[in-house]
Amino acid sequence: MRRADRLMQLIQILRDGTLHKAANLAAATDVSLRTIYRDMETLAASGVPIEGERGVGYRVTAAITLPPLNLTMTEVEALHLGLLAVREGADAELSAAAARLSAKLDAVMPENRSRAPQGYGLAVYPFADAARGFQHLPSLRQAIRTRQKLALTMNSAERTVRPLQLDYWGRLWTCVVWCEKSRDFDEIRVDTISTLRILPSLFVNEAGKSLTDFNARQQGQAGR
Template identity: 40%
Template sequence: MSRAARLLELLQAFRRYKRPVSGAALAGELGVSLRTIYRDIETLKAQGAAIDGEAGVGFVLKPGFMLPPLMFSEDEIEALVLGSRWVAERTDQPLGQAARNALVKIAAVLPPDLKAGLDESTLMVGPGASLAAGESELPVIRDAIRRQRKLTISYADVNGNCTDRVIWPVALAFFDQARVIVAWCELRNDFRHFRADRILGLNVEAIGYPQRRAVLMKQWQEKVGLHLRKRRDGSDV
C-alpha cells in the first residue's frame, strides 16, 4: 500500500469512530506499526487535519477535513456511479438531479485517471416501476422529514378505504415497486408504513412533531428488530 493510500485509509478509519481511538487500535486495523500510525497522524496534522489526542490516551478527528486530491478506489468509483444512476432512475426528479450534480462535483476534483472511471463505468441500472401520480409529493415529504414537520394525509388502504391521518414522518424507503414512508401515526398511536402512491392528499403542518427524529428512528428500528426476532424464534419452533 502506498503512503498516500495509507493516509486515506487512516482518515477513513478515524471517521468510523465517534470517540477517541487508540493508536494501537488504528495500527491493528491498518496492519502497520504503532510508530507508523504516529508518524502518519503527524503528517495529516501538517496537512490541516484537526486531530486531537495523544499517545496512550487516544485520538479523534474533527469533521470537515478532506485529504487532497480526493481519492477513491476503483470499487468506490463504481459504487458512486451505480448509486447515482439508481437514484436518478428510481427517485423523484429533484433528488435524481441532485445525484447527477453530486457526481459532476466529484468528477471535477478527481485526478484524470480516476475521472475516466466515472465516464467508463459499465455498471447499469435495469428498468423499474415509474413513479405513480400520487408520488409527485415525494420532494415535499422529504422536506417534511428533514424539518421534522407533521403531515396531514388522506390515505387509501389496499381496499380503497380512505382515512385522514396525522403522521410524523421519520424516513422514506425506496423500493422498486413502491416508495414507503416510515412514520408515527397519531390515529393508531404507533409506527406505521404508508405507501406514497396511496396518499390522495397531503398538507405540511406549520409545527414540528414533539420528539426528535433520531429518537423516533431508533424506536422504530428497535420495534422492527423485535418483530424480526419474534418471527425468527417462531419459525424455529
C-alpha cells in the first residue's frame, strides 16, 4: 500500500473520535509500530487534529477532516483572498477562524526549499502584513501572462520591471522580475509594493533576461 493511501486509511479509522491503540492501527494497515508513530507525526504536522501519544493511543479531535487536496497556484491565491475578506470582517469569531484556517493551510503548503529566499519560511510574516500584497496578485498574473512591463513603487522609489513568475512561500508571495533600472533579476516581496501600474509596452524573451536564464543562474548558485 502506498503511504498516501495508508495515511488516508488511518484518517478514516481515526475520524470516529474514539481512542485507537497504535498496535491496532499497525495491524489494520499491516505496518510496524514505528511506522505508525511516524505516520501520526506526519498527519499532525499536516493539520489533522490528532490527539494522543505513544503507548496510549490516538484519536481525531475534530468532527470534520478533509482528504489531501492538490491546489493550483491560482486556487491558493483565491483561498488567500477569501480568507483576507473574512479575516478583516466585523465578525470576531469568523475572523479568528480565518486566522486558524490560514495557519493550517500554511502547515501543509509545500515549499521549494532549493531556492527559497532566506527568511521566507512558512508563516513567518503576520497575516495582515502579507495581506497587503494580495490586491496586486491579479494584476501581476495578468502582466506575466500578457508579457507587459510594470511600473512599481516600492519604498518611495519607482522602477520598471518585466514580471516573470509568481512564487508562494507560506502567506508570503514573491515575484521574479527583470529590473530595467538595475539591469538584473530580482525577487520582490509582493507585500512591499505600494503602487502598481501595467504599462502598455510589451516585452519579449531576450538572452539573459528570461525566466529560463534566472532559473539557470539559481541552479548554478545552488551547485556551488
